[in-house]
Amino acid sequence: MSTIPRPALFSYGFRPFFLLAALFAAAVIPLWLAVWAGHAALAGPFGPRDWHIHEMLFGYVPAVLAGFLFTAIPNWTGRMPRRGLPLVALSGLWLLARLAVAGALALPAWAVMVLDLSFLLAVAAISVVEIVAGRNWRNLAVIVPVGLLAAANATFHIEAMTRGAADIGMRAGFACILFLILLIGGRIVPSFTRNWLSRQGPGPLPAPFGRFDRLALMASAAVLALWSLAPGLPGLCAAFAGLAGLHLLRLARWRGGRCGRAPILWILHIAYLFLPLGFAALALDAPVAGLHLLGIGAIGGMTLAVMMRASMGHTGRPLEAGRVLTASFLLLCAAALIRALLPDQGLDGIGGPGLSGALWTAAFAGFVLKVGPWLTLPSVARRQPNPAARPRA
Structure with missing residues (x-):
């Protein structure tokens, strides 16, 4: 009995998320420049400045981070990588979050926050499951910055909803990502x-x-x-x-x-x-x-x-x-x-x-x-x- 071949794009974690991250990075800055110049407008929960900052810190970077983790963790644990439908679902979740933050889904601010946070939390949960199943205890520490990045994202949303602008969440997002680069890049x-x-x-x-x-x-x-x-x-x-x-x-x-x-x-x-x-x-x-x-x-x-x-x-x-x-x-x-x-x-x-x-x-x-x-x-x-x-x- 023949089996349907699995698309190469969803055969390893780095493939869909690196491609999504790069496509997003190439497309989002021209859109931001159009918004900045007054030629376009967004209907999401953030002002133009905050949308630009948020999507770089909490849109682009988490996609790269997911690709990195879902590629590195199988090397750490010796387990088979996540592939197929789980990667399709996570990719879809990430895309929905980007549309929601841009206002394309017409959701209330709290629902945008929940959808946006779901991606990082799902990445953290899958990473924990894989690392624990592989008994690779020392690499559990990498989940801490991911959790802190999710907390910074939540802070960003809450500040935007309550104060109209995000400052602590912005700096905390920068801090988490920079520390990850100092930690992982330093290795x-x-x-x-x-x-x-x-x-x-x-x-x-x-x-x-x-x-x-x-x-x-x-x-x-x-x-x-x-x-x-x-x-x-x-x-x-x-x-x-x-x-x-x-x-x-x-x-x-x-x-x-x-x-x-x-x-x-x-x-x-x-x-x-x-x-x-x-x-x-x-x-x-x-x-x-x-x-x-x-x-x-x-x-x-x-x-x-x-x-x-x-x-x-x-x-x-x-x-x-x-x-x-x-x-x-x-x-x-x-x-x-x-x-x-x-x-x-x-x-x-x-x-x-x-x-x-x-x-x-x-x-x-x-x-x-x-x-x-x-x-x-x-x-x-x-x-x-x-x-x-x-x-x-």
């Missing part, structure tokens, strides 16, 4: 770098995770928590300056300067570099520049880099960024710098937001054009990469 960046450098011959290798990393993480958690709840606290600017120095030193210990021939590695180092840059801007009391360096550069850059690498590795492609994906990442970096440094309006009314938004959109469009077919088609037999190969299309 994968030196690990991938060490693996590659070990094959290149003698030379210094990244420092192993140790006391310095734990100090940096604890200090970051404390400062980000204080900033979330009390952004005007005296001494907070000095604390962010200290964080910038800590993470510059942490990054220097990972030997990114030796990765010049491997774009798939140095993009991770550059994405992490935007963390101390953003912290430095906050230390200088430049919140708009700081939040965009952190949001576009650190969060956007690290998620894009991780989606690239995971998609290559799990679809059988060589771990080589190639010209298209390297250019996509560099466009994203330019988007972050332009949005942080250029004024809102420039020559002929084209300023930071418009130019930055165009570069962001082009970056994710490049990802979709290059990686999208990999995500929707079956994996190929793995080929051995040439470590010294130049970027190619």
Whole structure:
């Protein structure tokens, strides 16, 4: 008796969620720019500013996070990955939440909140079930930031309903995501770098995770928590300056300067570099520049880099960024710098937001054009990469 073949798109968690996240990222910023310019309007529960912030923090990022977790957890536990109908249902839930937040479903604010929170809570619940079933106790800790991100999302909705604008929820969302990057990025960046450098011959290798990393993480958690709840606290600017120095030193210990021939590695180092840059801007009391360096550069850059690498590795492609994906990442970096440094309006009314938004959109469009077919088609037999190969299309 023959069986109906399962679509490749829903055969592994990274496939639908990375594709949805990238498509959303490419489409939502042009819509935001139209709203910002007064050419379009949304009927959801948030004002234009809050909708833009919410959908980046609690729309785009959770989709990437779901793809990452549903791909990493089977590796941690040795269990088969979730596939098929559960992924279809979760993808549908995520899409419904995006429509509801934009006002397309005409739901009351409380119902939008419930629908929006359901996705993160479902991701957390499935992750807990899989980790416990696999007795992989030490990785249960990754669920804590996911739960905190859901709490920040709830706070965002409640503030918007009661105060008309979300501030604590915004900062708490940033804090949760940035800490996840500090935690997970602080593991994968030196690990991938060490693996590659070990094959290149003698030379210094990244420092192993140790006391310095734990100090940096604890200090970051404390400062980000204080900033979330009390952004005007005296001494907070000095604390962010200290964080910038800590993470510059942490990054220097990972030997990114030796990765010049491997774009798939140095993009991770550059994405992490935007963390101390953003912290430095906050230390200088430049919140708009700081939040965009952190949001576009650190969060956007690290998620894009991780989606690239995971998609290559799990679809059988060589771990080589190639010209298209390297250019996509560099466009994203330019988007972050332009949005942080250029004024809102420039020559002929084209300023930071418009130019930055165009570069962001082009970056994710490049990802979709290059990686999208990999995500929707079956994996190929793995080929051995040439470590010294130049970027190619």
